[in-house]
Amino acid sequence: MDNKNFKSRFGFLMAAVGSAVGVGNLWGFPYKMGANGGFAFLLCYAFCVVIGYVIMTGELAIGRSGGKGVIENYKLTGKRNGWIGVLAALSVLLITGFCCTLTAYCMKYFLANLGTLLNASWGINGGDAAAYWDAFLSNGLEAALLTLLCVVITMVILFKGTSGIEKFCKYAMPLLVLLLLIVIGRSLSLPGSSAGLAFMFKPDWSVFQGTGWITVFARAGGQAFFSLSLGMAIMITYGAYLNKTENIGKNAALICFFDTLVAILAGVAIFPAVFAFGHEPAGGTGLLFVTLQTVFTDMGMIGAFFGCIFYLLAVIAELTSLVSLFEPQIAFINDVAAIKGKTISRTKLVIGVSIFNFATGALVAFDALGKGGLIQPLGFCWMDFFDLFSEGILMPIGALAMTLILGWKLGPKWMEAEMTQGGNTWKSKQFYMVCLKYIAPLFILLVFAGQISNFFGLGWF
Numbered sequence: 173m174d175n176k177n178f179k180s181r182f183g184f185l186m187a188a189v190g191s192a193v194g195v196g197n198l199w200g201f202p203y204k205m206g207a208n209g210g211f212a213f214l215l216c217y218a219f220c221v222v223i224g225y226v227i228m229t230g231e232l233a234i235g236r237s238g239g240k241g242v243i244e245n246y247k248l249t250g251k252r253n254g255w256i257g258v259l260a261a262l263s264v265l266l267i268t269g270f271c272c273t274l275t276a277y278c279m280k281y282f283l284a285n286l287g288t289l290l291n292a293s294w295g296i297n298g299g300d301a302a303a304y305w306d307a308f309l310s311n312g313l314e315a316a317l318l319t320l321l322c323v324v325i326t327m328v329i330l331f332k333g334t335s336g337i338e339k340f341c342k343y344a345m346p347l348l349v350l351l352l353l354i355v356i357g358r359s360l361s362l363p364g365s366s367a368g369l370a371f372m373f374k375p376d377w378s379v380f381q382g383t384g385w386i387t388v389f390a391r392a393g394g395q396a397f398f399s400l401s402l403g404m405a406i407m408i409t410y411g412a413y414l415n416k417t418e419n420i421g422k423n424a425a426l427i428c429f430f431d432t433l434v435a436i437l438a439g440v441a442i443f444p445a446v447f448a449f450g451h452e453p454a455g456g457t458g459l460l461f462v463t464l465q466t467v468f469t470d471m472g473m474i475g476a477f478f479g480c481i482f483y484l485l486a487v488i489a490e491l492t493s494l495v496s497l498f499e500p501q502i503a504f505i506n507d508v509a510a511i512k513g514k515t516i517s518r519t520k521l522v523i524g525v526s527i528f529n530f531a532t533g534a535l536v537a538f539d540a541l542g543k544g545g546l547i548q549p550l551g552f553c554w555m556d557f558f559d560l561f562s563e564g565i566l567m568p569i570g571a572l573a574m575t576l577i578l579g580w581k582l583g584p585k586w587m588e589a590e591m592t593q594g595g596n597t598w599k600s601k602q603f604y605m606v607c608l609k610y611i612a613p614l615f616i617l618l619v620f621a622g623q624i625s626n627f628f629g630l631g632w633f
């Protein structure tokens with residue numbers, strides 16, 4: 173494989189933060205924070221990010237020490253550990269399926285607002301946002317074609333390997349932050365916006381009452397792990413491209429910090445505007461494609477401008493996540509070919525992986541969140557089904573296995589050798605190992621239980 177390392181720390185950081193920042197930050201975190209205790213939730217989330225930091229550091233270390241794709245990397249930690257890599261790879265395949273389609277949805281709304289701005293017939297041009305969303309969803313072909321467009325863009329970025337990822341993310345991520353700041357400026361300047369800030373930040377300590385604190389921690393943990401792209405093949409694959417001289421701990425801390433910062437900023441961009449126009453707070457697709465579009469429509473022509481900016485930043489957030497989801501698949505197939513003594517050109521690998529991802533993305537597009545009349549696995553729409561298996565099941569099991577192997581089998585000596593490569597120091601060793609061996613595994617089990625209970629509506633806590 174042209175297993176070329178990232179050329180600069182900034183490039184690596186932007187690629188990794190780009191993976192972490194996605195719809196999880198835009199539609200997941202802000203609503204969950206507001207609906208689960210505001211500032212009280214944020215404190216729990218901060219704790220979860222510390223655990224996330226422990227897992228991310230471990231994944232980057234495993235990746236960099238092996239320098240291969242996820243399955244081969246796990247095999248290098250112990251002959252029988254390859255199955256953890258298989259879970260991670262599977263998880264990535266499932267997540268990619270729905271992320272491609274979500275990117276396409278954001279693209280549609282970017283184009284729709286652009287059309288309004290240009291006074292074109294293909295603009296959204298006022299009207300009921302909920303009806304527009306339903307009409308779009310029922311047109312599976314349009315969503316599938318837009319999915320194809322997003323897959324092709326990702327493919328083009330990936331042809332050049334890490335240098336393509338690095339180049340794209342180096343410009344895309346600062347642009348995303350700039351666009352976010354523009355939307356924040358508008359949102360906060362609206363009369364009545366303070367109610368949105370109160371929704372997000374006002375502490376509600378009552379959420380901790382009884383067993384409530386378990387629920388809050390389980391929700392915050394699930395959100396943090398998904399948002400940081402953990403328990404999948406991503407950080408292991410990106411770690412494999414990290415220079416030996418880089419300080420893994422410092423990089424992981426920066427990724428966690430920026431991901432959380434963008435999640436909070438997204439809330440400050442979204443909820444003040446939602447409340448200023450008197451709408452009910454929501455999460456998920458309802459927030460992104462109905463509530464927010466209604467707000468942009470309510471703003472009139474200037475709303476189309478801000479709509480363009482907002483959905484463009486959502487597209488960017490998703491594209492930088494998509495490249496991180498495709499790359500582990502490419503690295504994995506490349507490893508398999510190498511074991512068999514074959515070499516496959518990067519171009520062929522990228523095209524092959526893209527075709528597969530387009531197929532799963534098209535399935536999600538035609539399923540239209542369950543409205544497309546396709547068979548519903550276990551009664552879930554395909555997007556939720558993929559999410560359940562990846563985020564709900566495979567990801568926590570993979571992350572748990574990783575902490576056990578690293579904490580209990582490879583141990584502090586192995587970890588120290590990797591952390592201090594290139595003359596770096598590792599000051600938090602004691603604290604890190606306690607978290608890795610005891611706190612992280614227990615916490616992942618809690619998140620796992622929370623996810624299962626949430627997905628199947630079991631109401632455990």
Ligand code: PFF
Binds near residue numbers: 196
């Ligand atoms: N972290 C991204 C988000 O918060 O939206 C989504 C994601 C990307 C999850 C890549 C997992 C992943 F491997």
